[in-house]
Every structure is written in structure tokens, then in C-alpha cells.
Amino acid sequence: xxxAILGQVRxxxxxxxxxxxxxxxxxxxxxxxxxxGTVKTxxxxxIFNIGSSAMSSVVSNFSALFNAGxxxxxxxxxxxxxxxxxxxxxxxxxxLLFVLGFVFNLTFAKFTRFKAIFLxxxxxxxxxxxxxxxxxxxxxxxxxxxxxxxxxxxxCGAALPTLAQPFMNKITGSNDIAMGHFNLIGYTLSGYIxxxxxxxxxxxxxxxxxxxLPGFLKLFRDFVFSVAVFMVVLFYxxxxxxxVNGQSDLVAxxxxxxxxFIWPLLQGLQFAAGMSVxxxxxxxxxxxxxxxxxxxxxxxxxxxxxxxxxxxIFPYAPHAVLIGFVGSLLGGFLGMALMVMFKSPVILIPxxxxxxxxxxxxxxxxxxxxxxxxxxxxxxxxGIFLVxxxxxxxxxxxxxxxxxxxxxxxxxxxxxxxxxxxxQLFQ
Numbered sequence: 001x002x003x004a005i006l007g008q009v010r011x012x013x014x015x016x017x018x019x020x021x022x023x024x025x026x027x028x029x030x031x032x033x034x035x036x037g038t039v040k041t042x043x044x045x046x047i048f049n050i051g052s053s054a055m056s057s058v059v060s061n062f063s064a065l066f067n068a069g070x071x072x073x074x075x076x077x078x079x080x081x082x083x084x085x086x087x088x089x090x091x092x093x094x095x096l097l098f099v100l101g102f103v104f105n106l107t108f109a110k111f112t113r114f115k116a117i118f119l120x121x122x123x124x125x126x127x128x129x130x131x132x133x134x135x136x137x138x139x140x141x142x143x144x145x146x147x148x149x150x151x152x153x154x155x156c157g158a159a160l161p162t163l164a165q166p167f168m169n170k171i172t173g174s175n176d177i178a179m180g181h182f183n184l185i186g187y188t189l190s191g192y193i194x195x196x197x198x199x200x201x202x203x204x205x206x207x208x209x210x211x212x213l214p215g216f217l218k219l220f221r222d223f224v225f226s227v228a229v230f231m232v233v234l235f236y237x238x239x240x241x242x243x244v245n246g247q248s249d250l251v252a253x254x255x256x257x258x259x260x261f262i263w264p265l266l267q268g269l270q271f272a273a274g275m276s277v278x279x280x281x282x283x284x285x286x287x288x289x290x291x292x293x294x295x296x297x298x299x300x301x302x303x304x305x306x307x308x309x310x311x312x313i314f315p316y317a318p319h320a321v322l323i324g325f326v327g328s329l330l331g332g333f334l335g336m337a338l339m340v341m342f343k344s345p346v347i348l349i350p351x352x353x354x355x356x357x358x359x360x361x362x363x364x365x366x367x368x369x370x371x372x373x374x375x376x377x378x379x380x381x382x383g384i385f386l387v388x389x390x391x392x393x394x395x396x397x398x399x400x401x402x403x404x405x406x407x408x409x410x411x412x413x414x415x416x417x418x419x420x421x422x423x424q425l426f427q
Contacts, residue, residue: 015095017042020288037288044284051278052084058271059404061254068250069241073346077387079126080278081405086129089401093142097149098128104154109304116307118157120180122282127182130412137396138423160184161307167191170368171316180307183358186382186410187365194366194374224272230352232268239264310361317364324363324379328355331383348387354408359383389413
């Protein structure tokens with residue numbers, strides 16, 4: 001009986017539901033709103049699990065084919081997959097660290113000069129996974145992982161947006177919002193690269209006149225479409241490589257009743273479908289939790305600044321977003337080629353979704369002062385970092401069973417690697 005109760009205590013869906021329940025009660029919501037919000041939170045997390053299961057099976061198939069075809073270990077830089085793996089193994093630690101991080105974010109915003117309230121909940125969750133995994137890999141107990149990880153997460157949520165704020169002011173023309181996307185070190189770097197290569201006009205509309213891209217690239221603004229196309233292409237490459245390498249039997253076994261040359265198309269689309277389900281679930285349970293913290297911050301921290309997701313700045317330079325996507329993707333492929341050249345034990349493969357959102361945002365930052373040259377060069381360098389930097393933490397995460405995907409964003413890996421080195425001193 002006790003074991004059964006403890007098992008439910010470690011049920012992450014119930015934990016996030018309880019957190020949502022407490023937040024709604026603290027807001028003074030009516031009983032029907034409390035019940036509705038709590039149920040939607042739990043259901044959202046369960047939807048997330050359904051999507052993650054669908055994606056994980058596709059990633060496993062791809063990894064087997066890629067390894068058979070090229071004789072190397074290939075891993076996608078897909079943060080959603082890595083997060084799903086982390087939550088399946090360490091859901092309690094991640095969930096509690098995630099919530100405590102929000103509490104400390106509000107605390108730091110209240111009592112320090114760092115006033116950003118990080119409202120992009122899914123990226124808070126991703127960073128919570130990284131920090132929890134680093135502490136756990138060093139054998140820290142659960143309470144220490146949650147407490148110290150929560151403090152670090154809260155501080156990063158309040159302080160890191162400050163790095164990019166001068167460029168945010170330039171892009172938006174105001175000081176009203178901050179960037180709430182944990183690639184802030186990278187975006188700031190891209191902004192400075194833009195300053196080095198040139199200076200654009202102060203009018204964001206004038207800045208757009210120096211860019212001319214083919215219309216078909218606009219299709220990649222659709223996240224699901226870009227993920228589907230990229231995964232389909234990767235699957236065809238892996239399948240053809242496996243067959244050329246004498247692994248036709250493996251391809252036939254994995255494709256089952258599907259025709260082998262149609263199966264890669266279906267796998268890529270299944271991955272995109274799983275991603276859609278996963279993101280829907282994340283947004284649903286994150287939204288309910290975030291609402292509580294927003295209400296608290298508005299009431300008790302009136303001088304705070306909302307840190308919002310990266311698509312909020314896309315309208316200011318939409319062509320720079322597309323340049324950033326392409327530049328980041330090319331940089332990622334170069335990083336992958338360097339890993340092959342230097343015989344890295346694992347090859348990290350750039351993901352279209354990361355390249356679109358992170359690379360596209362880097363393009364906007366580089367474009368703020370550097371025009372199309374700043375957008376292209378800034379996003380290209382960021383694309384290299386997105387696939388190379390995760391190599392630093394990959395061995396520790398793989399040891400914990402998080403081996404089929406990685407956390408690509410620059411902040412995760414810079415902060416996570418520094419934390420990893422510091423914790424090594426204590427051992």
C-alpha cells in the first residue's frame with residue numbers, strides 16, 4: 001500500500017496538477033475554475049506523454065538506421081525528445097525544480113536589479129531538465145537537486161534576458177518586453193556579430209528592403225511542416241545509406257508491412273504528428289501553471305518586465321527569420337561534418353525546429369545592426385554552436401539514459417557545462 005502511494009507521489013502528471021491547483025487557489029479562483037484548470041493541467045501532461053512516446057519510437061528507428069548506414073552513432077538535437085526522456089526517468093525532480101525555479105525567478109525579480117519574469121514555460125521546463133540531470137549525474141540527493149537547481153533556474157530566468165535587452169530595445173523600439181528563450185547568450189553574440197559587419201537603418205521596415213528570398217521558404221515558417229520535411233529527408237538518407245551498406249534486411253524488418261520507399265515518408269510524418277501532440281500538451285499544462293505566477297508577479301512585482309517567447313519579434317524582421325533559419329541549418333551541417341572529420345564518438349544532427357526558432361531569432365538579432373549580412377553570419381555561427389556545444393554534456397546525460405536526443409540551446413550547455421565543472425570540484 002505504501003509503495004503504491006509513493007508511486008503516485010512520483011507521478012509527474014499528478015505533481016504538476018497539484019501545482020496548478022495550488023496556484024489557482026492562491027489566485028482566488030472559483031471552485032469550478034480550480035477544478036477545470038487542474039484537470040486540464042493533468043490532461044495536458046498526459047497528452048505530452050502520448051506525443052513523446054510516438055516521437056521516441058521514431059527516433060529509435062532513425063538511430064538504428066543511421067548507425068547501420070554510416071557506422072556511427074547519430075543523435076538528433078531535438079530538445080522535446082530529450083525532455084520527454086528526462087521526464088520519464090526523473091519526472092519528480094524535474095517538476096519540483098521547475099516550480100521552485102519560477103518561485104526564485106519572482107524572488108530575484110523582486111529583490112535584485114534583474115527584473116525579467118520568464119513566461120516561456122516550456123523553455124523553463126527544458127532548462128529544469130538540464131540542471132536536474134547535471135546534479136543527478138554527480139550523485140546529489142533529490143532535495144539538493146531541487147533546491148540548488150531551482151535557485152540557478154530562477155536566477156537565469158531573471159538575469160539572462162538582461163544580456164540581450166539592448167538588442168531587444170533596438171528590434172522592438174521600446175523597453176517594454178524581454179526575450180524569454182534560453183538561447184540568450186547566443187542571441188547576444190549574434191547581435192554583436194551584426195554590429196561588426198555593418199549597421200542597418202533605425203527603421204525595421206527599411207531593413208527589410210535589403211533582403212530578397214524565394215517565396216517557397218515561407219513554407220518553413222510552419223513549424224510542423226519544417227519538422228516533417230526535415231525528418232523525412234533524414235529518414236530517406238538513413239534508409240538509403242543502410243541499404244547501400246548491406247542492411248536491406250534491417251530496412252525490410254523495420255518497415256514491416258509498409259513498402260520500404262514509402263516507410264521513411266510515413267516515419268517523418270509520424271514524428272511531426274507526435275511533435276504536434278507533444279507541443280499541444282506542453283502548452284496546455286504550462287499555460288495553467290504560468291497563469292498563477294503571472295498573477296502573483298503583476299500584484300507584487302509591478303516594475304517587472306515580461307520575458308516572452310521568440311516568435312514575438314518575428315514580425316519586426318520576417319525575412320531575417322528565414323535567413324536565420326537557413327544560416328543556422330547550414331551551420332549545423334558544418335558542425336556535424338566537423339564531428340565526422342574529427343571522429344567524434346557521437347554525431348549530433350541539427351533539428352529543423354531548433355534551427356527555425358533559435359536560428360531565426362539569431363537572424364533577427366544579427367539583422368538589428370548588421371542587415372542581411374549580420375543575420376546570415378550570426379545565425380550561421382549560432383547553428384554551429386547548437387550542434388557542437390551539446391557534446392560537452394552528452395556523456396553525462398547518456399550515462400543517465402538520455403542518449404537518443406540532446407539539449408541544443410546555447411544557454412543550457414554553457415550554464416550546464418559550467419555547473420558540471422564546478423560540481424566536479426566537490427567530488
